[in-house]
Amino acid sequence: MHWNQTKLKGWGRTCRAVCQVCRPERTEDVAKYLEQVGKNGIIARGLGHSYGDQAINDDGAVMVFRRMDRIRSFNEETGELVCEPGLTLRAVTELFSGRGFTAPITTGSGYHTLGAAVASDMFGSNAHKKGTISKFVNWIDVTLASGETVRADTQNNPDLFSATKGGMGLTGFISLISLTLPKRPAPNLKIRKERCPDLDTLMERLADGRKADICYAWIDTLAKGNAIGRGILTTATFTDEAAKPPLFRMPGIKLPFYLPNFIVNTFSSTLINDIFYRFFASPAEKVLPYEQFIYPKDMFLGWEKTRGRRGFYQFRFSFSEAEGPQAVRRILTEVSRTRAGSFMATLMPLKEESSADMSFPMKGYCLSLDFTRRRGIEEFLIHLETIASEHRGRISLQNDALLEPRNLQRMYKRLDDFKKTLATYDPHKKFDSSFARRLGLKGEPK
Template sequence: MHWYEMKLGGRGHTDSAVSQVCRPDRIADVPKYLEQVGKNGIIVRGSGSSYADQAINEDGAVMMTGRLDSIRSFDPETGELVCEPGVTLRAITELFAPRGFMLPTATASGQHTLGGAIAANIVGMNGHRRTSLARSVNWVEVLLADGTAVRASETENTELFKAVVGGQGLIGIIIQVSVTLLKRPADNVVVERRRTANLNELTEALKSARKTADFCYAWLDTSARADAVGRGVLTTASFTRDPATVPWFSMPKFKLPLPHFFLRLAATPFFKRLRYRLSPADGKTVEPYEKFLYPSDSVRYFTHRGVYQFQASFSEAEGPQAIRRILTEMAQTRVQACRAALVLTKEDTLSYLGSALRGYTISLDFIRRKGLDDFLKHLITVAGEHNGRVSVQDDALLEPRNLVLMYKQLEKFIKVRDAFDPQKKFDSNFGRRLFAKERKNEQ
């Protein structure tokens, strides 16, 4: 049993804190560490891929689950995989892709641990088909604050399950997961990329792709103005038995550091216009599925200023107007994103803190600079005015009042948390930022 002091931050490098850290080697050790938790509680940390303060616990404890990565069992007949929470999505892909199996949700990153992906309730490039990875979870085993282990699913301890999924680790520690892998229809995907002239054309193309494509997402040129607002490049992919036209050697094991200079370059209107012009008007390739997966993993941010992520989901009716307003205000104020993406999603009903609506989800990364906090808080207000939800998964600036407005099942989450962890043994900077009022009321 060993604790040590360590400074931890999020992927966006906007938040950091010193914590007492432990790394259990076995699931059997987890309850022993939990017994030693003191002031400010403990939060579980998988790969640390959340952008902000979700897995940070200042002056408290952090449990790293990277060593809890054992595969317990796999049934090739049903596709059921039972494993520990520290197994990464990439590791699952590397292990089971050669056997013809795949995770049901194609996330942008494979570095997420399975436990972290469930706790963050991440969606993927096939969000128009599946709401999130949690939709394929058969059950989770959760270690609660009192040291008992409870199994929860859509049909067993349902309220607990809906609080654990997307609960950012504030309910308990996921110690075991059962998830169903799918038989992969083919080894390759036919990938089509084409430019769209504006937001209307892009949203229509996305809706059309929803009917036929297995995966679809769009890159946005956030520098475009006037009639070109919302122009971008749509990428769709569907499984095919055709031979690959693009070679694949191996999935990248290491991420290329992207220094501040290149991040700034990626955010310039010149770079965005160049990327748009160089993108194919209508291009098609056949790629191995593993090559198409995890596009975000080829680059990691490296900037002293930090990067904020703003991710918001809107209904199909409100989405185009809300997204147009966001992009127009960005262009008018010259606030540029170094990454901008748009995907289709189905409504998330598996989580009390699920952000996805049936419609559109826009994701924007911004280099932190003076005045950006206020602008992003304004975008949060804009999202609320259009009945949207800002995702808590990577957010750094949401306030309790925003949560109350956007998340209609928030009270159910708070009720479950109070019932299973009245002393708030599981806590984090994120938890105190958004739920401090409840904690004060208890004291």
């Protein structure tokens, strides 16, 4: 058994910690490592692509699951895949799309492990049709604090099942997953982009976009006055129409350095947003192979470097259909008024709540905003958090680095059930993280 002392960070680089790290190769190793855990507990980690302190444990232990990525079985008839938690969504797409299946969720990047995808109850730009990954999970094997591994599904340990999906690794370690891959209806996607000059138009077009298989909008958060909420709506629908072979294939771009601070500012972002809005929404429809369209963020290796060296926060809200339009307008108006400058803002429709105790989505909308870290930004984001809570919205736990316990209680109605399950399955608080301590999920907040 081998441990390393390592400095780990969240993807936004606003949370860092020195942790004792182990990397099991097989399921049997997991229980052996668990026996050696000290008083500050242990948390699971996949690729560390959650934005904040979810997969770090200050002064404690971290188990990295990346090496446990074996496929145990695949059923060509039903699409049932049984695999270890370190397999990535991207690998699932690469291995199974040629056989007529897709990963259940179309996320911006494919570099997320399946264990983390289940523990974060991830969803993508097909969420208005397919919901979150939870819906596709048949069962999971969870290694508990005692070292015992138990199966959890809707019949066996159902409380553990609903707490582990979206439970951010705090119930135990997911050591095996069975999920059903959906059949791909056609090999290609017909893609349409549409410029929407203001928020009313965007909301109206987004409602129509729900008919497509994939639907999301980019928003220019620096637009002012009547143009607040202007953006580009992208929809994609599966089609048998032939895809035109590309004239050339864009190579993956590896950003070698962090963009300097003088580039990552409000003035440059206004200019970039304006160029993007005017020139990157060709109205013509395009047919592309499915594999070429998904994971747009993976084109830039080191995407986070575009946000500058200081790091950044991602704020992701969900709102009901009734509250959404007003809440989104209020937040975008605040962002525009203060020139807080969010680099990346997206809006997408959501289908429903998931079966997870800590379900983030609700039937309505999801708004995501990235903000570069700078003086005063934390106070501003806490102000946005309050606006969200006034509109009965939720903040996504997998993206968050700032949420306060009082707002967690207001936003997540099944929080008490979740905490009860944590106390049942992990009475001695072996599974712990910087995130859990900040939010008081395993006792008083620290």
